[in-house]
Amino acid sequence: MPRNTLTALPQPIFNEGSVSPDPTRFKTAHPSDSQLYKEIQKLLTKDVVSFGPSRLPPDGMVALQDVWGAHGPEIIKNIQSAEKIVFHAAGDTGASNEGKYANEVRVCDQLSSDCRTADEANRPVFLFQLGDVVYDFGESRYYYDQFYDPFRNYPAPIFAIPGNHDSFIVPNTPADATPLEIFERNFCATEPVITPEAASLHRTAMTQPGVYFTLDAPFVRIIGLFSNALEDPGVISSQKGKWPTVPDVQLTFLEAQLNLIKKQKYPGSVILAMHHPPFSYAPPKKSGGAGGNHGGSPAMLREIDSICLDAGVYPHVFLSGHAHNYQRFARRIRFRNQQYEVPFIVCGDGGHNVNRMVTGRAGQPPREPYFGADVHYLESKPAVTSTGLILKHYDDMNYGYLRITVDKQKLAIGFHLVNAGRLPQSRIDMVTVDLARHTVTGN
Template identity: 45%
Template sequence: MPKNTPPPSDPSAAQLKPQDASTPQPVFAQPEPSPDPTGFKTPVTDQKDKEIANLEPVPQPVGNAVEPVLTLAQVYGDQGAAKTAAIQSAGQIVFHSVGDTGSVDGPSTQSLVADKMVSDFTEDDDADVPSFLFHLGDVVYYFGEATYYYDQFYEPYRSYPAPIVAMAGNHDGVVYSSDSAPTLEAFLNNFCAPSPVVTPDAGGLSRTAMIQPGVYFTFDAPFVRVLGLYSNVLEDPGVISDENGSNTVLDQRQVAFLTAALQRIVSEKYVGAVIIAVHHPPFTGGTDHGGSPQMLADIDSACTAAGFWPHAVLSGHSHNYQRYTRTVNNTETPYIVAGCGGHSPLSTIRGTYRTPYTIDDTLTLNSYDDTDYGYLRLVVNAETLTIEFHPEADGGVTKTPDDTVTVNLSTRALS
C-alpha cells in the first residue's frame, strides 16, 4: 500500500455484509454497445400533476445505524478486493459526479452527457479510468415514478461500465396527492436493494440495482470518503433536520449521522479526501432556485461539533455548473453545483458576472457555465483532490476540462 494511503473503514461501523460466492454479483453495462435511442418508450405525462410539495419522512437506513457505510469493494462484489487493491497500487482514484440527469423532453440531452462520460473509460492508463459515478440526485422526473426509470436512467447509462451510487433528489422523493406510491419507493428499489439484482424497472437491461444502506450514508473508497445527505422534496430549500423544531416531519438523524462520520474521520486520523454531497446546494445563483441557509447551518453545526470540515461540497438541483469558494476560519472550501447532467432546459445565472466575483467576505463565485450540459471528473491521490468540469459540447475526444480546482488535502490550499 502506498505511503499515506487512507486506512480502510472501521470494521465496527455499520456496513452491509460482505458478499460471498452465493451472493448475486453486480452488473454495470450491456455486453455490447448500442445506438442512443431517438425517443422514450414511456413519454413523460405527469407534468400536469406538479403541485407544491410537503416534507416527507426519511426512511431508516439498514440496521438503524447512526452512520451507515457502503464501501467501493462491496459494490464491486467478488471483484471488490482486487479493484481496491488496483486503485491503491495506482496511487489515485478517478470518479464522476453529476446531478439532474433525468430528462422529460426526450433522451438527447441526457445521452450526450452519459456518452461523454463513457468516453472517459478509453484512457490508456488504467489509473485514469473512472471507478464509479456518484449521482447528485434527480435521477427521474417529475415524481420519481418507477415507470420512468428505464428511459431516464437505465437506457442512457446502458454502456456506463461502472457502479452508479446516488443521492436522492427532490424529484426522486416527491409524490403527488393522487399517487398511491409512497415517497422514494422507486429510488429505494433501484438504489437501496438488499442485493444486486435486476429490477423490473431496468426494462430488460443488465445493470443491477445498487446496494446502498439508505438515502444518507458514507461511501468509502480508496483515497476518498463521500458523506451523502438527503435534502428532501421541496423545490426550495433543502432540509435535513427538524430545523430547531420548526417541522415535525423530520428529526436530527442526518445531523447525527454527519457528526458521527466526521468524528470518526478525526478519531481515525483519516488522511484522505472528505466530500459532502447533497442535492440542494447551500449556495446558487441560478434563476430557478435559491440556496439553503438553514441546511448549511446544520452542516456547519456537525462540522463544528466534530472539529473537521470537508475538502469540498457537491450539489445539483440548479440546472447548470457553478463553483464557489467559501472561507471559514481562514480555510477555503470549494462548493460546486453540477446540476447539468441532462435535464432540459438549463437554468441561467441571475446576471452576467466577470469571475472571480466576490459576493461577500466569505463567498466568491469562481466560475460558472449556464449554457452547457456536462459533468464532474474527480481525481484523488494521497496529497490532492482535483475537481474538473467537462462540458459535453467539447466532444468525446476532448479531455481538457473547462474549469478545475485542486485542494491540497493537508494544507487545504486551493489552486
C-alpha cells in the same frame, strides 16, 4: 423480456457487456406535466417527506470494494497501484421529454466513453449521481427511459442521493408507489437484483444502505445527505420542529461520521454531497435582475457547519445539483484557528436542462456575474466565521459533469463540457485542494 418481479443475482452487473446504439426516443410516453405543476405549486414549498433510517449504524460505511462484488479486490488493487482514484459526479440527469432526451444521452455517452480509456490508472471507477434521477416525480414507469437505458453502457457502479424530484409525493400517489420507495428499490437494495424498472436491461440495483450514506473508497470518503423534497430550500432535519415529519437521523449520522474521521485521524479527502446547494447564485437585490430557478439553503448549511464545529472536522468540498447549471464558489472560513478555502460546487446540468444564472427584469437585459465576483451577501447568519465568498467560475449554457481525481496529497475536480472534443479539451474548469492544508493550490 420486461420483468414484473425482482431478479436476484449472485454478483452485480453494471452494463450490457457490449456497447449498444443510443436510444432515440422514450419507450414510455411522457406527457406534459404543466397543469400538474400549476396545481401543486404551493405544495412544492411545504410538503416535506419522512423516511426511514439507514440499515447501517450512524458510523457505518459502504465499502467500494464490496459494491464491485467479485471484481472488488482487483479494482482496489488497481487504485492503490495507481496511487489515486478517479470517479465521476453529475446531477439532474433525467430528461423529462423527448426534446431533451438527446442531451441526457450525450452526457451518459461521454461518461461511459471516459470509462473505456485504455489507461487503467485514469479510468473512473464509479459515478456519484447528485439527485433528480427521474422526472417529473420519480415515477417507476420512467426509470427505464431516464436512467437504465441512457446508462446502459456505463460499466461501473452508480451511487445516488435522492433529489426533490425523486422524493416529492404528488397527491393521490398510492402508498406503495411513493417516489422514495421506488428510489430505494433501485438504489438501496439488500443484494444485487434486477428490478422491474430495468425491464430487459441487466444493470442491478445499487446496494446503498439508505437515502443517506457514506461511501468509503481509497483516498476519499463521500458523505451523502438527503436534502428532502421541497423546491427550495434543502432540509436535512426537523430544524427544531419547523419540519416535524422529517427525522433528525441525518444529524446523528453526520456527527458520527465526522467524529469517526477525527478519531481515526483519517488522512484522505472528505466530500459532502447533497442535492440542494448551500449556495446558488442570485444577483444583488439592487441589480435589476433575478437569480436562476433555484436558490441556496442557508439554514441547512448552518446545521452542517455547527456539527462540523463540534466535531472539529470540515469537508474539503461540497457537491450539489438542483440548479441546472455549473457554479463553483470559493468559501473562506476561519476554522479551529486555521484559514480554510472550501469549494462549493453545483453541477446540475447533467441532462435535464440548462438554466441561465440571471434573468432580466422589466425589459432589461440580464447582467451576468463575472468570474471572481464577491458574493458574500449569499451568506446568511453563518455558524462558522466566514471571511469571504467568491463566485470563481460558472457555465450556464452547456451540459456537463465532474471528473474527480484524489491522491494522498490533493483533490482535483474538473468540470467537463459534453460534445467539446476529446476529454482534455472538454474540461473548462479545474480546482485543486491541498488535503492537509484545506487550501486551493491551483485552478
